[in-house]
Each structure stands twice: as structure tokens, then as C-alpha cells.
Amino acid sequence: MMALNPLARGVLFTLIPLVAAWFMIIAALNHEAPMGAGFWAGLVIVWLMAWYGVDQLANARIASKALSRAVSLLIPVLFGAWLLILWQIITTGFNVPGVLLPPPSAIGARFAASIPTLWADFQQTFLKAVLMGYIMGCGSAFVVAIAIDRSSFLQRGLLPIGNLVSALPIVGVAPIMVMWFGFDWQSKAAVVIIMTFFPMLVNTVAGLTASSAIQRDLMKTYAAGYWQTLFKLRLPLALPFIFNALKINSTLALIGAIVAEFFGTPIVGMGFRISTEVGRMNVDMVWAEIAVAALAGSAFYGAIAQIEKMSTFWHPSMRHDKRA
Secondary structure, eight states: OTTSOHHHHHHHHHHHHHHHHHHHHHHHHTOSSOOOHHHHHHHHHHHHHHHHHHHHHHHOOOSOHHHHHHHHHHHHHHHHHHHHHHHHHHHHHTTOOTTTOOOHHHHHHHHHHTHHHHHHHHIIIIIIIIHHHHHHHHHHHHHHHHHHHHOHHHHHHHHHHHHHHHTSOHHHHHHHHHHHHOSSHHHHHHHHHHHHHHHHHHHHHHHHTOSOHHHHHHHHHTTOOHHHHIIIIIHHHHHHHHHHHHHHHHHHHHHHHHHHGGGSOOSOSHHHHHHHHHHTTOHHHHHHHHHHHHHHHHHHHHHHHHHHHHHSTTSGGGOOOOOO
8 A cells, every 4th residue: 555656545545435435325314313433433534534535636746737737626626525425424424404404415406406496596696686786896996996096185085985885784785775776686786886896996096006116117218108007007017906806806796695685685586595495494495595606606706716817827926836
């Protein structure tokens, strides 16, 4: 066993615990009473073996770039899979009531049986409220940041107001937006605009000051005006700050839209479904909605991060030089 390289040990100690965990899940499902101490001791051993396998994969030196990239993607997938495996084993092994915490198998079954409903909720909340509010909130904050950069008066006047708006509680703002804009997605988009405006504004203003005095003086020696300096020097240097705000807002927007739906919405939407199904004690459906929100938020964040990587490849934060 010691003669195996770290990659081989990682693969071996990844597969063996997965097979063992599969048999443990079957045993827990077929056992009505809570499992005994031996079962849980075995689970600890299996988990330690899986930890060792993932650690070996993470530390393996792989010459092939394609294989190295595949392994780097496999590690977080394994980590997430083991969280679900432990969740399944613990809930079934202790016979946890489904109304408290359903196992992933029950959530998956409800997810598969409710795809039309989940898709309609996703369209209402994400494709309408989140995206529209995100675009308008981030876009308006960017324009205001440019205006603030042009005027010291606006910088002293608008930034404190923006800070005040960012401190407004969503549970207080959401009912007001529903009264102003109605029960459809427009009121949720308004909440998203309020939540995403200030992070974008502050980060953009900070990014516009990232250029040094020497760089700005150099642009002046080339007879560059304000807008030429802005587009050729200051905005490129501000991109890491702007993308930082975009990534933060990608999660804030989804949270804001879902919470806003608790205060009035048509009979569709993630927040509506969560509040309704909790009242009906259908916790598996609630977790299915949470899974949709988590997947949508992760994909949204990942898309923005990928755009950032392509747009700011020249920035030092995007260089991943490995040192021995």
C-alpha cells in the first residue's frame, strides 16, 4: 500500500469509503430502530478514510494539466457528496422525523416529482425579480458612482444617504415595496435594487481611486481628457472592485427577492412556496426550494466569477503561479 503514489492512494481511499457508505445507507434504511454504537464507530472510520483519500488527491502532483484540472474539480464534488452522505446516514440512522430534517433521498424524490412547480417558482423569483433588480440596482449604482467621481459635492452628499439606505431592514422595506408596486415581481425587484445599490456604489467609487497619481499624470502628459482617462486607465483598474460588488450582490439579490415574497406575492415564487409549505409541514418541499435557490445562486456567482477571470486576467489576483 505504501508503494502507491498519492494519486493512487487517493483514488483507492475514495472508492472504498463510498462503497462502505452505500451499504451503511442500505442498512440504516432497512433498520427501523436507531442504529447501535458499532454502526456509528464504523461511520467514523469510513469518514476518516474518505478524509485521507481526499487529502491525498489534494496533495498529489499530477503532470497532466487535464487530469490535474479534473482532480481539482473532483475534490469539491467529493466534499459536497460526503456532506449529503453523512446527512443521509445520520437522519436515517437516528430515525430523525422527516418534519424536523428529511434525508436527502426524500428531498431528491420530492424534487423530481415537483419539477414543474419548482421551474415556475424559479422563473418568477430568479428570472424576473432577481435578474431585473440586479441589473437595475448594479447599473444605477455604477452610473451614480461615475457622477460622484465627477463631483465632490455628490460624494459628500450621496454616500451617506447610500449608507443609510443600505442599513434599512429588508423586513421593513419589503411590505412598503409591495404596497407601492403591487404583488407581482416588480415589488421584489425594487427590494433587490435597494439591497444591491450600495455595495456596487461603494466598490465602484473605491475602484475609481485605485489608479496612482503617477499614472494619472502620465495620462495628462498624453493630453488625455477625463473620459479618456476614465475608460483607458481608471475603469480597467477598477474592474476587480466592480466584480467584487457584482459577486456579493449575486447572493444578496436572491436572498432579498425570496424574503420579499414572504410579504405578498402571486401564488408562485420561491419565497411564497417556502412560507406556504412550512405551514403545511411539507419540509421536504421546503428543502427542494432551498436546493433550487442554492443551485441558482451558485451558478450565478460562478458565471460572474468566470466573466471576471476573462476580463481581469492581467490582474495579479488572477495569477496562480505555483511555487514548489
